[in-house]
Amino acid sequence: MPADPELKSKVEEIIRDNEVLLFMKGVPEQPRCGFSMRVVQMLEQLGVEYGAVDVLPALDPLREATGEISDWRTFPQLYVKGDLVGGCDIVEEMFASGELAELLGVQQPAGAATPEPERLVPGGSQQSPPMQLS
Amino acid sequence: MADLAEIQRLIADSLPGAEVEVIDEGGGDHLRAVVSAPQFEGLSRIDQHRLVRAPVQHLMDDGTIHALSITSSTPGD
Numbered sequence: 001m002p003a004d005p006e007l008k009s010k011v012e013e014i015i016r017d018n019e020v021l022l023f024m025k026g027v028p029e030q031p032r033c034g035f036s037m038r039v040v041q042m043l044e045q046l047g048v049e050y051g052a053v054d055v056l057p058a059l060d061p062l063r064e065a066t067g068e069i070s071d072w073r074t075f076p077q078l079y080v081k082g083d084l085v086g087g088c089d090i091v092e093e094m095f096a097s098g099e100l101a102e103l104l105g106v107q108q109p110a111g112a113a114t115p116e117p118e119r120l121v122p123g124g125s126q127q128s129p130p131m132q133l134s
Numbered sequence: 135m136a137d138l139a140e141i142q143r144l145i146a147d148s149l150p151g152a153e154v155e156v157i158d159e160g161g162g163d164h165l166r167a168v169v170s171a172p173q174f175e176g177l178s179r180i181d182q183h184r185l186v187r188a189p190v191q192h193l194m195d196d197g198t199i200h201a202l203s204i205t206s207s208t209p210g211d
Contacts, residue, residue: 035201071184072180072184073191073194073195074194074201074202084180085180086179086180086183087183088203089183089203089204089205090179090180090183093179094179
């Protein structure tokens with residue numbers, strides 16, 4: 001199914017207008033997916049400003065739109081300066097290696113560590129204790 | 135429940151010469167593909183991942199695979 005042209009141009013606009021943009025399930029204060037939560041935690045550790053778009057209200061239309069724009073149909077998706085960097089696993093690799101800090105023009109935080117995956121059950125965030133998004 | 139062997143075959147067939155391992159990381163639909171392929175040489179990570187996803191995209195679209203994590207490398211790494 002082709003993407004709705006109006007939605008697609010809105011998505012292109014928001015990617016262009018936000019230097020760092022995260023498409024995620026849920027919102028940064030309450031991610032609804034473990035993978036989205038991990039990306040949020042890494043961005044928070046790096047202390048960068050970012051825009052976040054909750055994809056859940058329009059999941060399928062947004063899949064079609066990002067599929068056409070970036071050839072990528074799953075979320076989360078992190079865009080930096082208009083380019084798709086990747087989903088959770090690419091972001092984690094780049095966070096751990098310091099490449100993400102470099103790309104974002106910030107200092108690699110001391111003791112940067114990727115969040116423990118076993119604590120973060122995908123889809124189980126509603127049952128999780130309150131998250132520290134310091 | 136995804137068929138790991140079938141997914142491995144789909145990825146391997148689309149990347150001749152690649153070493154492909156598919157692991158169930160939970161529940162049968164959260165998978166990780168560990169792929170070392172000569173085709174990755176010179177590509178960004180996102181493009182490497184695109185090559186891995188392409189042959190199984192239909193299984194992600196229909197929900198057979200809920201999440202596919204990818205670890206990609208080139209044989210020389």
